[in-house]
Amino acid sequence: MTRTDGHLLDNRQTEAAEHFSAFAALFDPTTFRHLEALGVGSGWRCWEVGAGGPSVVSWLAKRVGPTGRVVATDTDTSRLARGARPPVEVRVHDLGAQDPPGEGFDLVHARLALVHVTDRQRALRSMAGSLRPGGRLLVEDVDPALQPLLCPDEYGPEQQLANRLRHSFRKLLADRGTDLPCGRTLPRLLREAGLTRVHADAYFPLASPACAALESATIRQIRDQLVTAGLATDQDIQRHLINVTSGTLDLTTPPMISAWGRKQ
Numbered sequence: 001m002t003r004t005d006g007h008l009l010d011n012r013q014t015e016a017a018e019h020f021s022a023f024a025a026l027f028d029p030t031t032f033r034h035l036e037a038l039g040v041g042s043g044w045r046c047w048e049v050g051a052g053g054p055s056v057v058s059w060l061a062k063r064v065g066p067t068g069r070v071v072a073t074d075t076d077t078s079r080l081a082r083g084a085r086p087p088v089e090v091r092v093h094d095l096g097a098q099d100p101p102g103e104g105f106d107l108v109h110a111r112l113a114l115v116h117v118t119d120r121q122r123a124l125r126s127m128a129g130s131l132r133p134g135g136r137l138l139v140e141d142v143d144p145a146l147q148p149l150l151c152p153d154e155y156g157p158e159q160q161l162a163n164r165l166r167h168s169f170r171k172l173l174a175d176r177g178t179d180l181p182c183g184r185t186l187p188r189l190l191r192e193a194g195l196t197r198v199h200a201d202a203y204f205p206l207a208s209p210a211c212a213a214l215e216s217a218t219i220r221q222i223r224d225q226l227v228t229a230g231l232a233t234d235q236d237i238q239r240h241l242i243n244v245t246s247g248t249l250d251l252t253t254p255p256m257i258s259a260w261g262r263k264q
């Protein structure tokens with residue numbers, strides 16, 4: 001498997017379900033707006049790459065109906081198995097290492113999946129290559145360097161601690177050699193993969209309860225690693241988790257870049 005996050009975040013851990021719910025709450029409206037604009041409809045054949053949880057797959061399944069097809073792939077399909085009935089097919093698939101699970105797709109969509117793959121150009125070529133002529137590719141990934149703060153409005157010690165721990169999390173990833181996602185490169189990568197009519201935009205919330213849920217799950221998942229690496233103390237983490245749960249912090253995420261294009 002070609003994950004670049006050093007297994008910091010694992011689908012089988014209990015926090016994974018919280019992550020997927022938070023991703024859905026934060027990013028599904030933007031994803032669905034883009035998918036609607038691309039015209040996804042009855043009878044479409046779709047490939048949902050690195051699907052993770054069921055929310056996007058279920059939306060696509062409703063949209064394409066019984067005459068359509070939704071191939072949902074992931075290296076870890078444990079959270080997808082329950083939705084595995086027509087028009088959905090769930091398959092174990094490694095985007096970084098395997099050929100596409102089909103061809104002639106009308107739509108290929110990947111959100112927060114490309115980051116796990118080392119050779120992103122190859123992965124994009126593979127996704128683009130699986131489209132029919134005229135088919136659409138929508139790739140969405142974050143860009144932490146564009147907006148690195150957890151609390152952009154840093155007006156007190158709680159916000160300072162939050163931003164310090166966010167910085168520590170990034171350092172932990174960097175020390176493990178993780179190649180952070182770089183959403184801003186997606187339009188170029190799509191063009192290089194041969195797509196035309198490429199556009200992109202970005203979204204991030206400035207305050208949302210789902211950000212608190214995401215932050216709490218992330219910090220609980222990596223707390224031992226932060227402490228072992230000397231990047232935070234147990235007391236820091238405990239205090240931060242209380243601050244996050246209090247609901248008084250305006251937490252945000254990195255911008256989610258959505259880039260889309262069409263195969264000629």
Ligand SMILES: C[S@@+](CC[C@H](N)C(=O)[O-])C[C@H]1O[C@@H](n2cnc3c(N)ncnc32)[C@H](O)[C@@H]1O
Pocket residue numbers: 001002003011020023024049050051052053073074075076093094095096097110111112113116117
């Ligand atoms: C951050 S989650 C995003 C899940 C979902 N796309 C979403 O936006 O809610 C990343 C997903 O990519 C999957 N993944 C990691 N490496 C992968 C690979 N090489 N090929 C396919 N999926 C992969 C993980 O198992 C995980 O489900």
